[in-house]
Amino acid sequence: MTAAQAAMTVESPSVEDGAALWRIARDSESLDLNSPYSYLLWCRDFAATSLVARDADGEPIAFVTGYLRPDRPGTLVVWQIAVDRAHRGRGLAGVLLDALSARVAPGAVEATVTPDNTASDRLFTAYAERHGLRLEREVLFDGSLFPETPGPAGGHLPEVLYRISPRPHHDQTTGESL
Numbered sequence: 158m159t160a161a162q163a164a165m166t167v168e169s170p171s172v173e174d175g176a177a178l179w180r181i182a183r184d185s186e187s188l189d190l191n192s193p194y195s196y197l198l199w200c201r202d203f204a205a206t207s208l209v210a211r212d213a214d215g216e217p218i219a220f221v222t223g224y225l226r227p228d229r230p231g232t233l234v235v236w237q238i239a240v241d242r243a244h245r246g247r248g249l250a251g252v253l254l255d256a257l258s259a260r261v262a263p264g265a266v267e268a269t270v271t272p273d274n275t276a277s278d279r280l281f282t283a284y285a286e287r288h289g290l291r292l293e294r295e296v297l298f299d300g301s302l303f304p305e306t307p308g309p310a311g312g313h314l315p316e317v318l319y320r321i322s323p324r325p326h327h328d329q330t331t332g333e334s335l
């Protein structure tokens with residue numbers, strides 16, 4: 158653990174953190190920014206499946222928001238994860254993912270990643286490797302599903318679903334995957 162990680166506290170967010178979460182998402186420049194209201198609502202209704210990391214002064218420096226899928230309550234969906242630029246590259250996002258999955262103990266973790274987001278790809282791939290889990294990828298939302306977005310880059314990139322779950326057991330006697 159680094160000194161920065163040791164000085165950090167991680168806990169469920171409260172409504173008072175909603176504005177800071179919105180600011181971190183806005184300043185990330187890569188997340189889809191939702192309304193300030195949605196972050197307040199998230200901090201009220203999904204605090205048990207979300208975490209905020211604070212620096213030594215108690216200021217939010219990173220967050221992860223998630224929910225349990227209503228039709229698959231064993232699956233934790235990571236909705237957004239972001240680390241303040243000044244604190245990136247020190248394993249903070251990995252610490253948040255580990256802490257959230259330890260708290261929720263889900264059967265599987267899902268997140269979507271756009272193909273241009275190398276840091277996010279590394280984050281979820283490393284998480285699966287660290288925990289000895291299987292990682293499967295498939296396009297969840299093709300770019301054409303999104304409303305047209307203005308700008309030179311054109312439309313939305315596909316959102317690729319990363320599904321992270323236990324490796325199937327291999328039956329030595331039958332050779333079948335269980």
Ligand SMILES: CC(C)(COP(=O)(O)OP(=O)(O)OC[C@H]1O[C@@H](n2cnc3c(N)ncnc32)[C@H](O)[C@@H]1OP(=O)(O)O)[C@@H](O)C(=O)NCCC(=O)NCCS
Pocket residue numbers: 185186187188237238239240241244245246247248249250251252268269270274275276277279280283
């Ligand atoms: C993605 C993000 C949360 C990672 O936070 P972080 O605390 O810097 O990540 P970590 O230090 O835990 O690093 C995770 C992995 O990504 C790699 N990584 C971090 N930044 C990277 C970069 N800019 N380019 C390539 N790889 C990068 C790390 O090396 C590490 O991989 P490793 O375990 O193989 O060494 C952060 O970059 C961020 O806030 N990005 C903007 C928001 C965003 O894109 N969120 C994800 C949407 S799904």
